[in-house]
Amino acid sequence: MDIHVSEEWLPVFEALASRVRLQIIQALAEQPMNIRELAERLGLSSAIMTMHVRKLETAGIIRTEMIPSRGGIQKRCILNVDTIRISFPNSAEEAREYYRVDVPVGYYTDFDVQPTCGLASVEKIIGQFDDPRYFSDPERVRANILWFGQGYIEYKFPNHMLPSQVLEEIEISLEIGSEAPKANENWPSDITFYLNGVRLGTWTSPGDFADRRGTYTPAWWPDEINQYGLLKVLRINREGSFIDGIQLSSVTVDDLPLGLHWTLRLSVEEDAQHVGGLTIYGAGFGNYNQDIVFKAYYSQKSVRQTHQSGIVIASS
Structure with missing residues (x-):
């Protein structure tokens, strides 16, 4: 993902400004997980985990998909990027x-x-x-x-x-x-x-x-x-x-x-x-x-x- 320092990319910076969301990214780098699995791994409630997942999804860092499970349908979270490159303003870019x-x-x-x-x-x-x-x-x-x-x-x-x-x-x-x-x-x-x-x-x-x-x-x-x-x-x-x-x-x-x-x-x-x-x-x-x-x-x-x-x- 290529981003630059501007207001339009604020959701990405906000999504990364959290220890919990960084831990979620690290967990999903190992394998996709559902909300319950992520909540158990980080010791949080499913409701709190859903809020953090939504932030990461809005930023485009992860994506989610609904898959069948024994209990009905579950939300699986998948890491959507492997690199984020941040471009800072410089004279060459302005030119x-x-x-x-x-x-x-x-x-x-x-x-x-x-x-x-x-x-x-x-x-x-x-x-x-x-x-x-x-x-x-x-x-x-x-x-x-x-x-x-x-x-x-x-x-x-x-x-x-x-x-x-x-x-x-x-x-x-x-x-x-x-x-x-x-x-x-x-x-x-x-x-x-x-x-x-x-x-x-x-x-x-x-x-x-x-x-x-x-x-x-x-x-x-x-x-x-x-x-x-x-x-x-x-x-x-x-x-x-x-x-x-x-x-x-x-x-x-x-x-x-x-x-x-x-x-x-x-x-x-x-x-x-x-x-x-x-x-x-x-x-x-x-x-x-x-x-x-x-x-x-x-x-x-x-x-x-x-x-x-x-x-x-x-x-x-």
């Missing part, structure tokens, strides 16, 4: 040039969704629950949160690259989670990412969280439904495609077709192992007060390279 575009959740350009689904602004529900027709309503551009059980949503970001510039890395950050009827923290969903039609890979969201209110979720929003997600950072560079530093695929920026815009698709596909829906949290909802943030990092070509290449960015 990196990039274009940034922030796109609100409601500014999608295409969709095909199935219930459960819906949209809302920070003031009210847009249309009605579980009616995909409202995803075409003009008022949808005011949406700060949206959710659906299966299908896809697409966003377009302008490509501001000039002929004199070389694309080095694309970074996309957004707060997302699963979509369960009402909410369920143990509701895995395979979310697949595409950029300009190229499949980057799939990340499995652990659940749809409503155990506590989202930091920025409006006061009128019901307690029992989607409260917050996980901040995910998708990076595509010359080494491959990564989410939070974990490699999704070998697709690089050089594999992406150039056009006048970048098209990001988030998809929950019908043949996925876990069809658990998708919730996207924008500014005014969830734990991170941000929309979908797109950054394109670039370097400058030499004058000679620019003249030789004669690059023209054509429409896709």
